[in-house]
Amino acid sequence: MSHLKEIFARTDMCTGCQSCRLACAVAHSDSKNLFAAIHETPRAKSRVYVEWLDDQIKVPVLCRHCEDAPCINACIAGAITRSDDNTVITNDDKCIGCWTCVMVCPYGVIGRDKSVRKAYRCDRCPDLEIPACVSACPTEALIYQEVDQYSKSVRKNVARELVTKEGG
Amino acid sequence: MGNRYLIVGGSAAGMAAAHTIRKADETGEVTVLSNESHAPYFRPMIPYIITGKKSASQIILNGSGVFTADTINILTGSKVTSVDPAGKRVTTGAGDIFDYDRILFSSGSRPYMPEDIENLGVDGVFALKTLADAEAMAARSETTEHAVLLGGGILNLKAAFALLEKNIKVTLVVYSPEVLSQLMDPEDAYLVRKALDEAGLVIKTGCSARAVISDDTGVCAVALDNGEEIPCQMICVGKGVIPNLDYLDGTDIRIDKGIVADPFTACSKGDTFAAGDVAVTHDPATGDKTVTALWTHAVEMGICAGLNMTGKKTAYAGTMGIMNATQVADEPFVAMGVVHTRDKDLEVHTDRTDHYFRKMVFSPDGSRLVGAVFVGDITRAGLYRYVIREKMEVERFKNHLVNHTLHYGHFL
Numbered sequence: 304m305s306h307l308k309e310i311f312a313r314t315d316m317c318t319g320c321q322s323c324r325l326a327c328a329v330a331h332s333d334s335k336n337l338f339a340a341i342h343e344t345p346r347a348k349s350r351v352y353v354e355w356l357d358d359q360i361k362v363p364v365l366c367r368h369c370e371d372a373p374c375i376n377a378c379i380a381g382a383i384t385r386s387d388d389n390t391v392i393t394n395d396d397k398c399i400g401c402w403t404c405v406m407v408c409p410y411g412v413i414g415r416d417k418s419v420r421k422a423y424r425c426d427r428c429p430d431l432e433i434p435a436c437v438s439a440c441p442t443e444a445l446i447y448q449e450v451d452q453y454s455k456s457v458r459k460n461v462a463r464e465l466v467t468k469e470g471g
Numbered sequence: 472m473g474n475r476y477l478i479v480g481g482s483a484a485g486m487a488a489a490h491t492i493r494k495a496d497e498t499g500e501v502t503v504l505s506n507e508s509h510a511p512y513f514r515p516m517i518p519y520i521i522t523g524k525k526s527a528s529q530i531i532l533n534g535s536g537v538f539t540a541d542t543i544n545i546l547t548g549s550k551v552t553s554v555d556p557a558g559k560r561v562t563t564g565a566g567d568i569f570d571y572d573r574i575l576f577s578s579g580s581r582p583y584m585p586e587d588i589e590n591l592g593v594d595g596v597f598a599l600k601t602l603a604d605a606e607a608m609a610a611r612s613e614t615t616e617h618a619v620l621l622g623g624g625i626l627n628l629k630a631a632f633a634l635l636e637k638n639i640k641v642t643l644v645v646y647s648p649e650v651l652s653q654l655m656d657p658e659d660a661y662l663v664r665k666a667l668d669e670a671g672l673v674i675k676t677g678c679s680a681r682a683v684i685s686d687d688t689g690v691c692a693v694a695l696d697n698g699e700e701i702p703c704q705m706i707c708v709g710k711g712v713i714p715n716l717d718y719l720d721g722t723d724i725r726i727d728k729g730i731v732a733d734p735f736t737a738c739s740k741g742d743t744f745a746a747g748d749v750a751v752t753h754d755p756a757t758g759d760k761t762v763t764a765l766w767t768h769a770v771e772m773g774i775c776a777g778l779n780m781t782g783k784k785t786a787y788a789g790t791m792g793i794m795n796a797t798q799v800a801d802e803p804f805v806a807m808g809v810v811h812t813r814d815k816d817l818e819v820h821t822d823r824t825d826h827y828f829r830k831m832v833f834s835p836d837g838s839r840l841v842g843a844v845f846v847g848d849i850t851r852a853g854l855y856r857y858v859i860r861e862k863m864e865v866e867r868f869k870n871h872l873v874n875h876t877l878h879y880g881h882f883l
């Protein structure tokens with residue numbers, strides 16, 4: 304399924320501006336509008352994170368939709384499935400907020416919406432041509448591309464695939 | 472004809488294997504024998520059957536998660552009573568005979584029922600394990616005002632919350648000094664305990680049940696070893712689980728507290744495999760042999776066994792004996808790896824506040840993380856699991872482990 308697109312992050316390009324986070328939160332708000340989204344309860348949440356390693360290095364992190372996803376194996380409610388376009392999706396109706404997925408995700412990118420007790424993560428913006436975080440990134444630190452287009456060496460540099468080391 | 476794969480037990484491990492085999496070997500014949508009457512379901516979801524929040528059809532396995540393959544032949548109500556590994560043949564309680572090329576033992580576990588409690592066999596005494604148990608508890612709960620739960624483990628806490636939700640008074644009788652003693656030291660459970668107390672659970676620690684007292688309606692009280700007698704209409708026993716192994720009696724399959732599996736999930740006889748609660752595996756955190764009672768582990772080991780059965784040799788990475796996440800009332804918690812640290816030669820860092828509790832357990836020389844407990848704030852717990860499981864040298868980011876500020880960037 305390598306013809307399917309993924310979101311890649313390039314640490315060397317990220318300035319830590321947080322535009323992706325804002326765009327992500329708005330894209331996942333009810334109103335889809337920044338000014339209205341701020342007043343929504345529960346507050347719209349970003350599913351992409353920008354981690355600061357030091358002043359020089361910022362690391363955008365989001366769900367890798369791992370090939371051998373530990374969260375799918377772990378979910379005790381059957382709420383996590385892989386869709387036809389290879390996206391790993393948490394089904395809100397089935398999620399019971401037991402947080403087993405949070406415990407097994409080696410990237411730390413599954414959030415907890417405490418008000419509704421549901422887990423949330425990147426869904427690659429199914430209704431948009433290009434995911435909101437990618438569109439919003441001013442430095443092309445986030446790009447949306449097919450895997451084979453995206454050279455292996457770059458990919459390695461960006462995100463060591465932690466999950467290939469997992470069991471099973 | 473394709474390979475004949477036979478699977479004993481149709482739950483997390485057995486069904487994960489069945490779906491994996493189905494996808495890897497299209498011509499193989501996959502047959503699952505299950506002694507339950509219900510089609511395979513997400514076992515950890517059965518507390519929602521007690522509350523009525525979910526129906527049986529809403530928790531079935533098929534079609535969700537890793538359970539998405541077609542045409543697996545599942546025979547419910549089929550109890551395997553004997554196995555002949557040399558002749559590659561099993562017999563069921565109904566006398567049916569199944570020949571196989573490869574077999575998986577994924578018969579899981581059943582609740583341990585303490586023999587020293589008298590009269591456990593009466594109506595109204597349960598142990599929550601199957602969907603049928605949950606349905607029976609739901610039915611009995613209609614006439615229950617007070618339920619007494621024996622054991623303070625995570626299963627009984629789940630059962631307790633299900634019953635509280637139905638406005639039933641619940642008393643937990645715990646022999647240990649505190650609830651969840653398998654998952655944390657007593658003094659580390661203070662936030663969980665507070666949440667339970669506030670939720671209205673009555674908890675009696677340091678005592679245990681001696682006898683069940685019954686009349687023509689079934690259980691009507693329980694007598695404790697401290698002389699107390701508590702009137703109740705329901706009892707739920709949560710004293711741990713034991714592996715289902717009886718059907719292997721008389722075979723030379725190696726058993727040691729469970730079915731012994733090698734690193735490739737194979738048992739001591741050719742073409743036999745084991746996975747899930749019934750299997751003995753190893754703990755990557757401690758290196759010890761371990762038998763777990765974890766859904767996550769059963770699924771991962773089942774997938775691994777399925778691959779090995781189709782000839783794709785795959786090592787199982789093992790699992791931590793303790794690896795639990797859940798939420799009780801408003802308090803989420805995660806416990807993994809080495810969590811009991813009293814009087815042990817380990818480097819331990821704790822942070823104890825009114826809102827969260829955290830314990831990071833390092834090897835004696837402080838170079839590796841071997842366990843972690845998070846209560847109240849479990850943010851990014853998976854990163855810590857990864858550090859434990861991969862036995863990473865932690866020097867570079869140790870302060871972030873101790874202060875709960877670790878993020879993915881630290882791994883780069």
Ligand SMILES: Cc1cc2nc3c(=O)[nH]c(=O)nc-3n(C[C@H](O)[C@H](O)[C@H](O)COP(=O)(O)OP(=O)(O)OC[C@H]3O[C@@H](n4cnc5c(N)ncnc54)[C@H](O)[C@@H]3O)c2cc1C
Nearest residue numbers: 480482483484506515551578579580747748764765766769
């Ligand atoms: C209420 C509850 C909540 C839980 N919550 C969690 C949780 O939050 N997280 C977690 O990790 N784990 C949880 N668990 C534990 C988890 O469900 C088990 O670890 C898991 O189901 C083990 O899977 P298994 O396939 O190894 O065996 P089991 O689920 O025990 O299934 C084995 C199957 O084999 C059948 N069988 C046994 N003997 C025979 C035979 N001779 N012939 C035919 N069939 C046979 C049994 O009837 C059963 O259907 C929970 C369990 C319960 C009961």
